[in-house]
Amino acid sequence: MAKKRSSIVLTQGQLAKDVSRIDRELVKLMNERAKAAKLLARATDGHDEELQAGGQQLSTVIESSRGPLDDRAIRAMFRELVSGCGALIKAVRVAYLGPLYSYSYLATIERFGSSVELAPVSTIAAVFEELNRGHADFGVVPLENSTDGRVVDTLGMFARLPVRICGEVQLRIHHNLLAKCPRNEIREVYSKPQALSQCREWLAKHLPTARTVEMTSTAAAAQLAAEKPGAAAIASRLAATNYGLDFVAENIEDNRYNVTRFAVIGGDVAPRTGKDKTAVMFEIPHQPGSLADVMAIFKREKLNMTWIESFPMAGGNSEYLFFIELEGHQTDAQVERALQLLAKKTVRLEILGSYATAPPID
Numbered sequence: 001m002a003k004k005r006s007s008i009v010l011t012q013g014q015l016a017k018d019v020s021r022i023d024r025e026l027v028k029l030m031n032e033r034a035k036a037a038k039l040l041a042r043a044t045d046g047h048d049e050e051l052q053a054g055g056q057q058l059s060t061v062i063e064s065s066r067g068p069l070d071d072r073a074i075r076a077m078f079r080e081l082v083s084g085c086g087a088l089i090k091a092v093r094v095a096y097l098g099p100l101y102s103y104s105y106l107a108t109i110e111r112f113g114s115s116v117e118l119a120p121v122s123t124i125a126a127v128f129e130e131l132n133r134g135h136a137d138f139g140v141v142p143l144e145n146s147t148d149g150r151v152v153d154t155l156g157m158f159a160r161l162p163v164r165i166c167g168e169v170q171l172r173i174h175h176n177l178l179a180k181c182p183r184n185e186i187r188e189v190y191s192k193p194q195a196l197s198q199c200r201e202w203l204a205k206h207l208p209t210a211r212t213v214e215m216t217s218t219a220a221a222a223q224l225a226a227e228k229p230g231a232a233a234i235a236s237r238l239a240a241t242n243y244g245l246d247f248v249a250e251n252i253e254d255n256r257y258n259v260t261r262f263a264v265i266g267g268d269v270a271p272r273t274g275k276d277k278t279a280v281m282f283e284i285p286h287q288p289g290s291l292a293d294v295m296a297i298f299k300r301e302k303l304n305m306t307w308i309e310s311f312p313m314a315g316g317n318s319e320y321l322f323f324i325e326l327e328g329h330q331t332d333a334q335v336e337r338a339l340q341l342l343a344k345k346t347v348r349l350e351i352l353g354s355y356a357t358a359p360p361i362d
Helices: 002-043 054-064 071-089 103-112 124-132 152-160 193-198 200-206 218-227 237-243 290-300 333-345
Strands: 093-097 117-121 138-145 165-172 176-179 188-191 211-214 231-235 246-249 259-266 276-283 305-312 320-327 348-356
Touching: 002 071, 054 071, 093 103, 093 124, 103 117, 103 138, 103 165, 103 259, 117 124, 124 138, 124 152, 124 259, 138 152, 138 165, 152 305, 152 320, 176 218, 176 237, 188 193, 188 218, 193 200, 193 211, 193 231, 218 231, 218 237, 231 237, 276 333, 290 320, 290 333, 333 348
Parallel strands: 093 117, 093 138, 165 348, 188 211, 188 231
Antiparallel strands: 138 259, 165 259, 176 231, 176 246, 276 320, 276 348, 305 320
16 A cells, blocks of 8 residues: 555646656747747838737637636636737737726737736727827727627727727627626616627516616626615626626526627738728719719628618718728738729728728637
8 A cells, every 4th residue: 555655646746747847848949929929020121910919829829728718717827828928029008998807808818918018098099099199000900790780989099090990809798797786676777788788688587677877888797786875787707806896697688699899900911811801981972873873882892891871971961981801811912903993983992991800719
């Protein structure tokens, strides 16, 4: 029996040594990667390949993994490695719709990691203005939700300021009811309008007498729920942890496939990956057949449109701007031809950018 115990101890000791050795090798390799990233930046005249193509790098690394770590773990570790290497090359400031622990914050961390300077602002317009004034290198703004559709404030700002899209983040949004009291004591539910809308059926069924109150963000709602008796918030798991709230109910969104897509704005044109989208915004002549003429261009060039929205132009003149996303990169021959033809058929044309298609993530 003593010999058997000794054998187990020796095996455990050897395994511990193996783990320590691998940890040291990992640190060495991470530093070697950082050195290589700095050399790459110098070779490209300081262009930050790390942050510009970060999403595609993550997808490539995850596809190469054979386990046992799951995709979420690989993504988190590699994201922070890329973020840290990028910080050695250039100090980067990212504006987002705050405050901390909002869904926009989660999307920003997902795209840029925690080694960048985060700049929370109070409105979507302020994110655009931070970029336009040169106070931020990138911004992250909500673009559309699978339940509520387009985010009007974001589309409107593309019409006002010369800001471009260089990436996207798609988050599966899971809403949680958070409070410091049991469900039967909840009198008010706080959250941003979109979150309340995405949980309206659950609220009607389980909290029919509770008053819903709109807030500027889910994080602000969580903070208030932590301070006010009888108040609850609809917010993220991270908000629950950071504001010391209990989970009254989890995943209360009415649509279990609820996804919000965020646009990464600023930066240069993202490199072509072969799985790209191009976003354009245009104004057409106010005459019969104008929109049909434009749509015919995409059909003729065999380009698939993934999204089309119209929204009224400022000034109340009953004219509209159109926002379109299509498959392909603006450097692709078919897309390039279509954009040239589109310029001839429109009063105004803005190529908002090309960027890699990002899969939804939890």
